[in-house]
Amino acid sequence: MNYRTFTATLLASTLLAGSAMAQDVTLTIESWRNDDLSIWQDQIIPAFEASHPGIKLNFAPSAPAEYNAVLNSKLDAGSAGDLITCRPFDASLALYDGGKLADLTDLPGMANFSDVAKSGWSTDDGSATFCVPMASVIHGFIYNKDAFAELGLQEPKTVDEFFAVLDKIKEDGTYIPMAMGTNDQWEAATMGYQNIGPNYWKGEDGRTALIKGEQKLTDADWVAPFEQLARWKGYLGEGFEAQTYPDSQNLFTLGRAAIYPAGSWEISGFNGLADFEMGAFPPPVPNEGDECYISDHVDIAIGMNKATEHPEETRTFLDWVASPEFAKLYANALPGFFPLSNEAVELDDPLAQEFVSWRDECKSTIRSTYQILSRGTPNLENETWNASAQVIKGEESPQDAAARLQQGLESWYTPGQ
Structure with missing residues (x-):
């Protein structure tokens, strides 16, 4: 290999490496569940990153009582994370109406949820849904x-x-x-x-x-x-x-x-x-x-900051949150917080399994x-x-x-x- 060929090869490999590094995106998650930090770090994030190379997650919760105010300030300042953990009903609806949360109605994973499951994060007429349901009580x-x-x-x-x-x-x-x-x-x-x-x-x-x-x-x-x-x-x-x-x-x-x-x-x-x-x-x-x-009762969901610079990667993560894999992970990490997807999830905790089994016998409401x-x-x-x-x-x-x-x-x- 002559010097010119070696230089061209080296330059090409460097450009390829730079391109690969440029594809590595980190998504930040805003949440009030600071008690969940270890669960996200030890179980949820490793599971997602293992099957989605190139996308990293940073779980950055605030204190529960301060979350709404802190989140609103960040959204107004343009410094909020890519993913927004959503409380049910009016607080999240106000964020959507204010142009802060993206419309996720067409997200493929939304097909996994009933209208009741989506009700906490949908417009009053049910025509748009803006957060992926995570769990109910x-x-x-x-x-x-x-x-x-x-x-x-x-x-x-x-x-x-x-x-x-x-x-x-x-x-x-x-x-x-x-x-x-x-x-x-x-x-x-x-x-x-x-x-x-x-x-x-x-x-x-x-x-x-x-x-x-x-x-x-x-x-x-x-x-x-x-x-x-x-x-x-x-x-x-x-x-x-x-x-x-x-x-x-x-x-x-x-x-x-x-x-x-x-x-x-x-x-x-x-x-x-x-x-x-x-x-x-x-x-x-x-x-x-x-x-x-x-x-x-619908309790917690997650949506996309409309101003995110990484909408494609954010939607990829949200689609994963709508999957049975996430539902099983989250429900077993937090017994008593139940998946809202239509697909049944087997729970390890017997008391939690007893509660969730009632969905097969009774009609759910909020x-x-x-x-x-x-x-x-x-x-x-x-x-x-x-x-x-x-x-x-x-x-x-x-x-x-x-x-x-x-x-x-x-x-x-x-x-x-």
């Missing part, structure tokens, strides 16, 4: 299997069976029947009203009818959950009115209460604290043979107050917290609570505005 009841075995109890299927179980626990006196307080209010609505309610208002049928103005909160199907909550008072133990959310968690994990009205996000924490085996059952149906519904109906003042979500707590304490009747909520909603919300 499911409501039901976690129980102490040792306590049930001691007392000869079976998982209740109907409301009558549910109260028969509570009566037996109360009569025995060893355990508080249910661990829930009303001091913090939100859990009375979230793990109370929104947990049992879908079986009465028929899930999505009732929720969408309420948004359209075809049903009212004073209708029988919306008052009925309050009527059941009013019956809970006698089973929550002494001093439940002053009992905080952490108090209730402790009562259950210390083995002092037999049943815990739950969100699936409790699973990881409870696994590390309870020294007894736990089981779970879905909200009992009003009557034997009734179709069952569960609150399978919390009734989260989409559209809490944009005004009074805020229906916050008012439902208070109403649920007041009903459980016996300080407001189910009918009066429902009438108050409906009046507040009507004061600012007219369907079809």
